[in-house]
Amino acid sequence: MANRKIVVALGGNAILSSDPSAQAQQEALRQTAKYLVNFIENGDDLIITHGNGPQVGNLLLQNIAADSEKNPAFPLDTLVAMTEGSIGFWLQNAMQNELLERGIEKEVASVVTQVIVDKNDQAFANPTKPIGPFYTEEEAKAEMEKSNASFKEDAGRGWRKVVPSPKPVGIKEAKSIQNLIDAGHIVIAAGGGGVPVIKEENGKLTGVEAVIDKDFASQVLAEMVGADLFVVLTGVDYVFVNFNKPNQEKLEKVTFAELEQYIAEEQFAPGSMLPKVQATMNFVKNAPESQAVITSLENLQALIEKGAGTVVEYK
Numbered sequence: 001m002a003n004r005k006i007v008v009a010l011g012g013n014a015i016l017s018s019d020p021s022a023q024a025q026q027e028a029l030r031q032t033a034k035y036l037v038n039f040i041e042n043g044d045d046l047i048i049t050h051g052n053g054p055q056v057g058n059l060l061l062q063n064i065a066a067d068s069e070k071n072p073a074f075p076l077d078t079l080v081a082m083t084e085g086s087i088g089f090w091l092q093n094a095m096q097n098e099l100l101e102r103g104i105e106k107e108v109a110s111v112v113t114q115v116i117v118d119k120n121d122q123a124f125a126n127p128t129k130p131i132g133p134f135y136t137e138e139e140a141k142a143e144m145e146k147s148n149a150s151f152k153e154d155a156g157r158g159w160r161k162v163v164p165s166p167k168p169v170g171i172k173e174a175k176s177i178q179n180l181i182d183a184g185h186i187v188i189a190a191g192g193g194g195v196p197v198i199k200e201e202n203g204k205l206t207g208v209e210a211v212i213d214k215d216f217a218s219q220v221l222a223e224m225v226g227a228d229l230f231v232v233l234t235g236v237d238y239v240f241v242n243f244n245k246p247n248q249e250k251l252e253k254v255t256f257a258e259l260e261q262y263i264a265e266e267q268f269a270p271g272s273m274l275p276k277v278q279a280t281m282n283f284v285k286n287a288p289e290s291q292a293v294i295t296s297l298e299n300l301q302a303l304i305e306k307g308a309g310t311v312v313e314y315k
Contacts, residue, residue, distance in 0.1 A: 003043050003044065003045070004044045004045070004228040004229050005044075005045045005047075005181065005225065005226065005227045005228050005229075006039060006044050006045065006046055006047070006227060006228065006229045006230075006231060007047045007048075007049065007218055007221060007222035007225070007227045007229075007230050007231070008036065008039070008046065008047070008048050008049070008231045008233065009049045009050075009214060009215055009218035009230075009231065009232045009233060009279075010032065010048060010049065010050040010051065010233050010297075011051065011232075011233040011234045011235060011296075011297070012051045012053060012054065013028075013235055013297070014028065014029070014032040014050070014233060014297055015028055015029060015032070015050060015051070015055075015087060015090075015091075016028065016054050016055070020054060020055075020058060022090075025055075025087075025090060026090050026093075026094065029090050029091050029094040030094045030097070030098070032091075032094065032297060033091070033094035033095045033097070033098040034098055035297050035298070035300045035301070036048065036095065036098075036300070037095065037098045037099060037102060037104070038300060038301055038304055039300075039304065040099065040104055040106060040186065041102065041104070042304050045181050045184075045186075046186050046187075047177060047181060047186075047187045047188075047189060047221065047222075047225065047227070048091065048095075048186070048187070048188045048189075049188075049189060049190045049191065049214060049217065049218040049221065050087055050091065050188070050191050050192070050214070051191075051192060051193075051214045052080065052083040052084070052087060052191055052192030052193075052214075053192070055083045055086070055087060055192075056076070056079050056080055056083045056192060057131065057132075059079050059082060059083060060073075060076065060079055060131060060132050061132065061133060063079065064132060064133060075207070075209050076131065076163060076209040076210070076211075077195050077196055077197075077207035077208060077209060077210070078207070080191075080192050080193075080194070080195050080196070081112055081195045083191065083192055084110070084112050084113065084191035084192060084194075084195070085110070085112060087191055087192075088110030088111075088112070088188050088191055089110065091110070091188050092108045092109070092110050092188055095108045095186060095188075096108050106184070106185065106186055107184075107185040107186070108185065108186045108187075108188065109180055109185050109186070109187055109188070110187075110188040110189070110191075111173050111176060111177055111180070111187060111188070111189045112173075112191075112195065113171060113172070113173050113177075113189045113190045113191065113194040113195065113221075114171075114172040114173065114194060114195050114197045114205060114207075115168045115170070115171055115172075115190060115193060115194030115195065115196055115197065115212050115217050115220070116168065116169050116170035116171070116172060116197055116198070116199060116205070117166035117167065117168060117169060117196050117197070117198060117208070117210065117212065118166065118167070118169050118198070119198040119199070119208075121164070121166035121167060123164035123165050123166040123167070123210070124164045124166065124210075126164070127150045127162040127163050127164045127165075128162055128164070128165060129162060129163050129164070129165045129210075129211045130152070130154055130160040130161070130162050131160070131161055131162070131163055131211070132160060132161045133160070134154065134157055134158030134159065134160055135151065135158055135159045135160070136158065136159065137153075137159055139159070140159035140160075140161075143161070149161050149209075150162050150163075163209050163210050163211055164208075164210045164211075165210065165211050165212065165213065166196065166210055166212065167212075167216060168193070168194065168212050168213075168216055168217045168220045169220070170220065170224070171189075171190065171194065171217075171220060171221050171224050172197065172205065173189065174221065174224040174225060177189050177221070177225060178224075178225050181225065189221060190214070190217045190218055190221050191214075192212075192214060193211065193212030193213055193214040193216070193217040194212055194217050195207060196208050196209075196210040196211075196212050213275050213279075215232055215275050215276050215278075215279035216275065216278075216279050216282070218230070218232070218279065219279040219280070219282050219283045222283055222287075222290075223283060223286050223287055226287075227283075227287070227290060228290055228291070229290065229291050229292070229293065230279075230280065230283045230290065230291075230292040230293070231292070231293045231294075231295070231300075231303070231309075232276045232279060232280055232292065232293070232294045233294075233295065233296060233297050233300075234273070234276055234294060234295075234296060235296060236295075236296055237295055237296045237298070237299040237302075237308070237309065238250040238251060238252065238294075238295065238309065238310050239251045239254075239268070239273060239276075239277065239294050239310040241262055241265075241267045242267070243267075250310075251310045252310065252311065253310075253311045253313065254310060254311070254312055254313075255312075255313055255314065255315050256281050256284055256285055256312070256313075256314050256315065257315070259277055259280075259281050259312065260281075262277075263277070263278075276294055277294070277312075279292075280292035280293075280294060280312040281312065283312075284312055284313055284314040285314060288314035288315070291311055291312065291313055292311075292312040293307075293309040293310065293311050293312065294309060294310045294312070295308065295309025295310065296309075
């Protein structure tokens with residue numbers, strides 16, 4: 001079934017393995033592009049989103065290490081935008097070169113994406129996402145006085161800055177992304193969950209220090225552009241229930257209601273598989289004619305050929 005509009009959310013292993021150098025990450029993306037261009041060969045339209053956790057973490061450490069009056073560290077929202085640019089460039093370049101190799105004429109564009117969050121989101125009252133280096137209690141308290149940031153003790157290892165993880169409610173550049181897709185281009189967007197912004201009373205957008213889950217941001221984007229298929233990539237070909245137990249079962253086709261039941265049974269690990277499952281559930285609930293799939297990068301060809309992977313439908 002060709003000519004579908006597909007949003008693919010890349011997992012971390014599509015960019016970074018164990019070597020954090022630019023060269024190693026570019027090589028990983030060259031391999032990733034080989035799988036993704038198969039969608040283009042199949043006649044599909046493609047929007048690609050990606051994570052940025054390790055990259056923005058490394059950039060934050062570099063900024064803090066070099067922080068001085070003459071060279072002040074940048075806030076987190078700006079660092080997210082910077083990694084959207086660098087990873088976007090690597091992926092854009094890898095896709096363009098793979099298209100060239102296969103004789104396909106297509107443009108690839110990366111969009112630095114502002115993702116709107118609700119300033120009244122409860123996450124702002126209770127920041128939980130640790131970022132940056134470890135501090136002693138004294139250093140953390142000094143930083144809190146200096147910058148109004150929140151710090152919490154992290155499992156006996158020291159104190160770390162914590163930021164909110166609000167839910168995305170909109171994508172400012174959704175129309176631009178839609179226009180690029182309508183013109184036949186491949187789009188890379190919402191990298192790292194996008195740059196978190198809040199809408200002021202006057203309608204203006206302001207960047208905030210926060211971390212948006214990239215699967216939820218990808219889901220909101222998929223809805224806003226009317227995607228036919230939302231693909232969430234992870235390290236396994238299928239989602240399992242009773243994982244690593246004798247009665248382990250792989251999910252091939254699953255409904256919203258069945259997943260609700262599995263979540264009630266605590267079948268999916270929070271922080272890893274659970275948000276991916278929840279993002280696909282949100283998507284099919286809000287776009288019941290569409291499908292979502294959770295699978296691995298290596299299984300994408302099987303998905304194209306015979307619908308392999310864990311296929312999530314509303315009913």
